Amino acid sequence: MPTPIVFSTPDEQRSWADDVRRQGSTIGFVPTMGALHRGHIALIDHAHSLADVVVVSVFVNPRQFNQRADFDAYPRPIDDDVQQCAAAGVAAVFAPTGAAMYPQGFETTVTAGPLASTMEGAHRDGHFDGVVTVLTKLFSILRPDLAVFGEKDFQQLAIVRRLVTDLDLDVEIVGAPTVREPDGLALSSRNRRLDATARAAARAVPRALDAAIAAARDGSVDDALRAACDVFDAAPQVHPDYVEIFDPNTLRPVPTLEGRRVPGTTRIATAAHVGDVRLIDNRDLFERA
Secondary structure, three states, rough: OOEEEEEHHHHHHHHHHHHHOOOOOOOEEEEOOOOOOOOHHHHOOOOOOOOOOOEEEOOOOHHHHOOHHHHHHHOOOOHHHHHHHOOOOOOOOEEEHHHOOOOOOOOOOOOHHHHHHHOOOHOOOOOOHHHHHHHHHHHHHHOOOEEEEHHHHHHHHHHHHHHHHHHHOOOOEEEOOEEEEEOEEEEHHHHHHEEEHHHHHHHHHHHHHHHHHHHOOOOOHHHHHHHHHHHHOOOOEEEEEEEEEOOOOOEOOOOOOOOOOOOOOEEEEEEEEEEOOEEEEEEEOOOOO
């Protein structure tokens, strides 16, 4: 596969995308923060199935990090990322610097709204404002026909869908299923920061969701939450921020499972610290077998 063209400034990337559209091709976009893994490649493959040309952005967005140490520690293997994009048939990689995206004097930001007030938003103040601000810029630069996001970041997916609806951004938002390791851990760029001991402990995150799903079949919201918490209690290296059972449309907690034991009506999400690495995951509480 040919090496993708790598652009570092918005003007270069915008000009290239304009040329692609003038040729009559559709653009599929996969926004990332780099450190690509099989989960990202699955998103790229999905974008290929829906669009003529695929563009990947690689930008570690400082405005969505709450802690400077987390931002500094985030992996940035750009050469490997470009090689993986080449193998996946990506046409262009947009890899801007922070100064290119947020030049001196930058002032305007986008506010995520009520969907950002729960779960991740409640624990990471301003995180989703940073996400929607950078995505608004990326959508403006590329003007893609569609953008693909993983369901692992389910709250983010819901917020991005609301963003494009509310701001009349002409881009279709496509969700793609979470890709997992054989032991159930959701693939994440942060996983590479786990040493062997922490990696083994991290298995408690998907096991907590498994336990909640099993308890919910014949139990209550409290039964499901208790089952998840029991798994975390038995894993002293793992410290959850939250376990939430919620409506996938409103992202609000649900008080009862009555009338909700149908796939697609109720989800469970969690975030947990394993050492200094924070992991998130979510599942359909009544997913299809």
